[in-house]
Amino acid sequence: MAPRVLVSDKLSETAVQIFRDKGIEVDFEPSLGKDKEKLQEVIGQYDGLAIRSATKVTEKLIEAADKLKVVGRAGIGVDNVDIPAASRRGIIVMNTPFGNSITTAEHAIAMIFAVARQLPAADASTQAGKWEKSKFMGTEITGKTLGVIGCGNIGSVVAARGIGLKMRVIAFDPFLSEERAQELGVEKVELDELLGRADFITLHVPMTDKTRGIIDAEALKKTKKGVRIINCARGGLVVEADLADAIKSGHVGGAGFDVFETEPATESPLFGLDNVVCTPHLGASTTEAQENVALQVAEQMSDYLLNGAVTNAINMPSISAEEAPRLTPFVKLAEVLGDFVGQVTDSPIKEVQITYDGTTADMNTRALTSAALAGLIRSQVADVNMVSAPVMVKEKGVVLSENRRDKSSVFDGFIEMTVKTEEMTRSVAGTVFSDGKPRFIRIKGINMDAEVGQHMVYTTNHDVPGMIGLLGTTFGKAGVNIANFSLGRDKPGGDAIALLYVDGPVGQDVLDLVTQNAEVQSAKALTFNVE
Numbered sequence: 229m230a231p232r233v234l235v236s237d238k239l240s241e242t243a244v245q246i247f248r249d250k251g252i253e254v255d256f257e258p259s260l261g262k263d264k265e266k267l268q269e270v271i272g273q274y275d276g277l278a279i280r281s282a283t284k285v286t287e288k289l290i291e292a293a294d295k296l297k298v299v300g301r302a303g304i305g306v307d308n309v310d311i312p313a314a315s316r317r318g319i320i321v322m323n324t325p326f327g328n329s330i331t332t333a334e335h336a337i338a339m340i341f342a343v344a345r346q347l348p349a350a351d352a353s354t355q356a357g358k359w360e361k362s363k364f365m366g367t368e369i370t371g372k373t374l375g376v377i378g379c380g381n382i383g384s385v386v387a388a389r390g391i392g393l394k395m396r397v398i399a400f401d402p403f404l405s406e407e408r409a410q411e412l413g414v415e416k417v418e419l420d421e422l423l424g425r426a427d428f429i430t431l432h433v434p435m436t437d438k439t440r441g442i443i444d445a446e447a448l449k450k451t452k453k454g455v456r457i458i459n460c461a462r463g464g465l466v467v468e469a470d471l472a473d474a475i476k477s478g479h480v481g482g483a484g485f486d487v488f489e490t491e492p493a494t495e496s497p498l499f500g501l502d503n504v505v506c507t508p509h510l511g512a513s514t515t516e517a518q519e520n521v522a523l524q525v526a527e528q529m530s531d532y533l534l535n536g537a538v539t540n541a542i543n544m545p546s547i548s549a550e551e552a553p554r555l556t557p558f559v560k561l562a563e564v565l566g567d568f569v570g571q572v573t574d575s576p577i578k579e580v581q582i583t584y585d586g587t588t589a590d591m592n593t594r595a596l597t598s599a600a601l602a603g604l605i606r607s608q609v610a611d612v613n614m615v616s617a618p619v620m621v622k623e624k625g626v627v628l629s630e631n632r633r634d635k636s637s638v639f640d641g642f643i644e645m646t647v648k649t650e651e652m653t654r655s656v657a658g659t660v661f662s663d664g665k666p667r668f669i670r671i672k673g674i675n676m677d678a679e680v681g682q683h684m685v686y687t688t689n690h691d692v693p694g695m696i697g698l699l700g701t702t703f704g705k706a707g708v709n710i711a712n713f714s715l716g717r718d719k720p721g722g723d724a725i726a727l728l729y730v731d732g733p734v735g736q737d738v739l740d741l742v743t744q745n746a747e748v749q750s751a752k753a754l755t756f757n758v759e
Contacts, residue, residue, distance in 0.1 A: 233278060236278070276533055297320065318614075322529065325540055333386045335511045373396045378400075387399060398415045399416055400419045427456070441467050443470075456480070472498055568668070585634075588641040602614050644670070671727075685727070
């Protein structure tokens with residue numbers, strides 16, 4: 229059955245057609261996002277939901293979305309989506325961070341000009357029949373210092389435009405490397421230095437607990453007298469009341485705001501102040517940007533629903549369409565390894581360590597780890613997936629670590645998963661053969677080669693004669709056919725393990741017969757999703 233997508237906000241007809249052209253059933257209901265009750269009624273029918281800012285994807289809506297696999301936001305901001313709730317339900321949330329970068333950056337530059345030359349007030353005065361030439365004394369931006377807070381997709385474009393306007397550009401961004409700063413032609417500085425040196429400050433960071441109110445009364449005290457503040461990023465990054473006080477006192481020379489703490493903004497402490505330019509969240513409002521993000525989100529959602537490719541996901545590692553064919557078998561391997569450990573471990577897991585050896589160390593290990601964690605807790609939570617698993621594991625307080633290392637065995641690459649509980653440590657390793665199928669290659673430090681099947685039995689025993697006959701006879705009498713039999717031991721007469729690939733489920737009564745033998749320590753039936 230073809231995936232079904234609901235478009236609940238205004239997207240271009242071209243974007244809607246992309247879904248149709250790819251064979252996805254799409255319902256275009258651009259006003260539905262504003263009707264919470266009706267949206268909640270119908271959301272259970274859809275695999276995908278494409279939105280802008282009008283649709284609020286709340287926890288309540290997510291609870292009703294039984295089939296939903298992906299939410300696609302045409303735009304960069306996902307403030308209207310409950311990311312934690314979506315992650316817990318295993319729903320991927322995508323945005324389009326690049327589609328409106330140019331448009332938003334240009335708006336910030338336009339704000340710099342508007343505030344520097346008091347253009348809106350001068351326009352209003354002139355059109356009112358006044359000629360107040362001396363009232364609107366401006367300032368040049370050439371040679372001035374532009375402080376960019378956040379030098380990512382949009383901030384880097386603003387920085388480039390500032391350099392083109394012959395401004396000195398300094399940037400504060402904890403994630404900006406010295407190499408990237410040199411490449412952009414900006415000087416990387418700490419926040420306090422930026423505040424003290426900048427003539428113009430422009431913000432281009434997401435709203436987080438760390439960035440909320442980043443420009444407040446204390447920060448404004450550190451700024452130059454006459455500084456001008458531009459915010460085209462997110463409302464709430466600047467404390468509007470504090471900025472209004474600084475403007476009234478004459479310390480801040482002006483401000484340009486496209487975003488506000490409360491939107492729609494019908495009132496603000498900034499409204500009505502001299503040399504404050506306000507616009508109604510127009511940063512992404514160009515014909516080109518609106519079209520770009522709509523087309524981009526349609527492509528991304530289609531690629532995921534049809535091919536499993538994950539692009540620009542907020543809550544899951546991206547998997548490109550190019551790497552998906554090579555990565556997919558190892559995603560399945562990681563899931564199988566986690567599934568094995570989850571099924572054979574009865575006590576609460578305290579720590580998980582995943583080692584990527586050889587070629588697997590160069591793969592998209594974030595995706596592989598997510599798959600391994602999904603397998604690990606599948607025996608406890610049936611509907612877990614790569615999105616929800618990392619959240620659930622974190623909530624359980626499990627300590628997670630990853631290691632990458634060069635090739636250390638005869639295999640070009642393999643994955644090893646080790647878990648620790650209060651009582652024990654257990655490890656399992658596997659690889660993918662040329663046929664694309666996962667194989668177990670080591671369990672409890674014991675080498676072996678075992679094909680993965682839907683139904684398997686795992687036994688631990690002392691290495692004594694007759695164990696193969698015991699298992700074969702017991703399963704034969706129970707009418708269970710053994711498709712493949714893999715063995716391993718740590719040393720002659722030491723500990724041994726067996727993995728039996730069988731044609732059907734094995735009941736506890738059969739396992740009890742096996743463990744009646746004093747040399748058998750344990751026998752456990754396992755089930756794997758091998759499709």
